[in-house]
Amino acid sequence: MDWLTTVDHKKIGILYLISGGFFFLVGGLEAIMIRIQLWQPENHFVSADTYNELLTMHGTTMIFLAAMPMIFALMNAIVPLQIGARDVAFPFVNAIGFWTFFAGGVLLNVSWFTGGAPDAGWTSYVPLATDAFNGGNVHGVDYYVVGLQIAGIGTLVGGINFLATIINMRAPGMSFMRLPLFTWTAFITSALILFAFPALTVGLVALMFDRLFHANFFEVSNGGNAVLWEHIFWIFGHPEVYILILPAFGVISEVVSTFSRKRLFGYSSMVFATVLIGFLAFMVWAHHMFTTGLGPVANSLFSIATMLIAVPTGIKIFNWLFTLWGGSIRFTTANLFAVGFIPTFVMGGVTGVMLASAPADYQYHDTYFVVAHFHYVIVGGLILGLFSGLHYWWPKMFGRMLNETLGKLTFWFFFLGFHLTFFVQHFLGLMGMPRRVWTYLDGLGFDDLNMISTVGAFLMGLGTIFFLINIVTSAAKPRDAADDPWEDGRTLEWTIPSPAPEYNFAQTPLVRGYDAYWKEKMEGKNAMTPAEPLGPIHMPSPSILPLILSIGLFIGGLGFMYHHTIVGIIGLLITFGCLFTRSLIDDHGFHIEPDELHDKGVKA
Numbered sequence: 001m002d003w004l005t006t007v008d009h010k011k012i013g014i015l016y017l018i019s020g021g022f023f024f025l026v027g028g029l030e031a032i033m034i035r036i037q038l039w040q041p042e043n044h045f046v047s048a049d050t051y052n053e054l055l056t057m058h059g060t061t062m063i064f065l066a067a068m069p070m071i072f073a074l075m076n077a078i079v080p081l082q083i084g085a086r087d088v089a090f091p092f093v094n095a096i097g098f099w100t101f102f103a104g105g106v107l108l109n110v111s112w113f114t115g116g117a118p119d120a121g122w123t124s125y126v127p128l129a130t131d132a133f134n135g136g137n138v139h140g141v142d143y144y145v146v147g148l149q150i151a152g153i154g155t156l157v158g159g160i161n162f163l164a165t166i167i168n169m170r171a172p173g174m175s176f177m178r179l180p181l182f183t184w185t186a187f188i189t190s191a192l193i194l195f196a197f198p199a200l201t202v203g204l205v206a207l208m209f210d211r212l213f214h215a216n217f218f219e220v221s222n223g224g225n226a227v228l229w230e231h232i233f234w235i236f237g238h239p240e241v242y243i244l245i246l247p248a249f250g251v252i253s254e255v256v257s258t259f260s261r262k263r264l265f266g267y268s269s270m271v272f273a274t275v276l277i278g279f280l281a282f283m284v285w286a287h288h289m290f291t292t293g294l295g296p297v298a299n300s301l302f303s304i305a306t307m308l309i310a311v312p313t314g315i316k317i318f319n320w321l322f323t324l325w326g327g328s329i330r331f332t333t334a335n336l337f338a339v340g341f342i343p344t345f346v347m348g349g350v351t352g353v354m355l356a357s358a359p360a361d362y363q364y365h366d367t368y369f370v371v372a373h374f375h376y377v378i379v380g381g382l383i384l385g386l387f388s389g390l391h392y393w394w395p396k397m398f399g400r401m402l403n404e405t406l407g408k409l410t411f412w413f414f415f416l417g418f419h420l421t422f423f424v425q426h427f428l429g430l431m432g433m434p435r436r437v438w439t440y441l442d443g444l445g446f447d448d449l450n451m452i453s454t455v456g457a458f459l460m461g462l463g464t465i466f467f468l469i470n471i472v473t474s475a476a477k478p479r480d481a482a483d484d485p486w487e488d489g490r491t492l493e494w495t496i497p498s499p500a501p502e503y504n505f506a507q508t509p510l511v512r513g514y515d516a517y518w519k520e521k522m523e524g525k526n527a528m529t530p531a532e533p534l535g536p537i538h539m540p541s542p543s544i545l546p547l548i549l550s551i552g553l554f555i556g557g558l559g560f561m562y563h564h565t566i567v568g569i570i571g572l573l574i575t576f577g578c579l580f581t582r583s584l585i586d587d588h589g590f591h592i593e594p595d596e597l598h599d600k601g602v603k604a
């Protein structure tokens with residue numbers, strides 16, 4: 001019950017982690033099924049229709065239901081701690097963010113049991129995604145359209161909340177140029193969410209109107225425009241890639257500097273590179289449309305703009321290398337993932353520049369070369385980054401250390417499996433194997449490489465299983481992690497107990513420089529100077545409303561999808577009822593008095 005009503009950012013972080021982790025397993029299972037289907041030519045493990053569903057749900061699940069929430073898991077668990085805050089700016093809204101994401105995710109997956117999952121690819125291109133192309137699977141794409149709208153509300157309010165938090169809740173002395181890099185990337189990611197997600201919502205609403213109410217936004221025979229969908233989707237879709245990768249950049253920056261025992265090299269250039277990448281992310285969407293026929297001028301401009309992103313990204317890569325350079329490096333599991341990330345991500349970047357060359361893209365487009373490229377970026381970038389961050393902050397989130405031996409097994413299986421799976425796909429693509437195909441003919445030269453790729457996918461699965469074993473076995477151990485378990489913590493989260501108490505900081509710390517905790521350590525102190533006297537701490541009350549509100553959206557979505565307007569309206573009434581209740585009831589929260597604080601004394 002506690003977990004259903006919580007508004008505590010740390011618990012919400014854990015909820016995001018559990019559900020994102022669960023969907024990661026679902027998406028992983030779908031990937032394994034795809035790879036089994038492709039392990040040999042003319043295979044019949046699944047039918048062509050099922051393949052399309054698996055492929056669509058794999059991509060959609062991984063992006064929206066696994067990667068995004070796991071980023072929110074780390075942001076929730078860590079950002080308030082890093083800036084010396086007691087919670088996010090709007091804890092109640094934070095809970096709404098989680099529950100609406102969860103309702104949307106469950107709704108999407110309900111489709112498996114009600115006659116067919118979405119099957120038009122994670123990009124849901126029209127006209128394939130319109131009503132006219134349903135085949136036997138009448139509601140498949142409806143689930144995509146409605147599920148993502150509901151989940152998108154969660155992401156959007158989450159992002160806005162983090163903007164407000166980072167702008168307003170920083171401890172005294174924590175100026176913007178003293179923010180830890182992970183918080184910086186969380187900030188820019190949130191800004192990208194604010195600008196990108198409304199575009200997706202607009203596209204989805206239009207598609208929903210086309211599908212459910214026979215509107216003509218994308219219906220060419222009635223004056224609609226199919227290319228319009230591609231523009232709208234990628235104006236959202238390209239920034240989305242940076243929403244995913246920037247937090248991983250933040251994690252790598254923290255981990256590399258902690259385990260090199262050095263200040264991050266080129267802090268301010270890192271900040272500006274992050275901001276610049278965030279800006280350029282919006283300028284390049286049409287590189288997904290080179291073959292659509294936009295013409296040479298548009299193609300050239302988007303080509304150049306895309307290649308420009310390599311500059312700030314290169315700055316980051318070199319700064320990480322210079323941070324490692326001459327450091328006293330410890331290869332903990334977290335650091336192994338971070339160090340493995342660097343060359344892997346560079347490879348994804350290099351193929352990205354190759355794809356950015358418009359004429360070359362005519363060759364690569366819709367081949368496995370693209371599949372290899374984006375998996376190098378998303379799996380080799382984001383997922384390695386997430387693993388790094390999880391191993392690094394696990395003690396802070398749960399009060400328990402993960403086992404290093406199991407951690408290293410996780411790393412090696414996942415890392416080698418990853419390269420085995422996706423490296424060969426570059427060559428499959430260059431040899432002409434198209435992406436999104438259910439099977440391929442014998443004798444085209446694709447057989448061996450596909451076999452290798454499938455073996456690699458199983459190794460990644462094994463790596464993930466080692467991680468699960470690590471979680472389960474560590475959960476049986478006592479919560480005895482030290483405040484600063486890596487002993488070289490540099491930022492504020494390491495100054496408080498592991499796991500953090502509900503109120504985070506008994507006294508708000510006074511920040512006197514970049515790497516606030518490290519600075520105090522270097523001056524011979526082992527704690528922060530408090531910025532306020534010990535006093536009662538104001539806390540928000542828990543509430544069940546966010547959960548009920550999202551159940552309302554879930555019911556409403558299903559109702560409209562199946563044309564039961566009454567059910568749809570009841571669902572929406574539940575949602576608005578919750579909002580109404582919340583605005584009428586005056587809730588002042590409660591206070592924790594100084595003598596109830598577990599860690600009394602001057603320990604900020």
Ligand code: HEM
Nearest residue numbers: 031034059062063067121122123371378379435436437457
């Ligand atoms: C366990 C590791 C993974 C394996 C073995 C795997 C495998 C695959 C395969 C075989 C495809 C189909 C390619 C095609 O036919 O076009 C695919 C598509 C895709 N994957 Fe993965 N994948 C994995 C992890 C991920 C992750 C972690 C993400 C994102 C966070 C992701 C995102 C996508 C996307 C967006 C697509 C495109 C779907 C579409 O074309 O509609 N994958 N993956």
Ligand SMILES: [Cu+2]
Nearest residue numbers: 238285287288
């Ligand atoms: Cu792009």
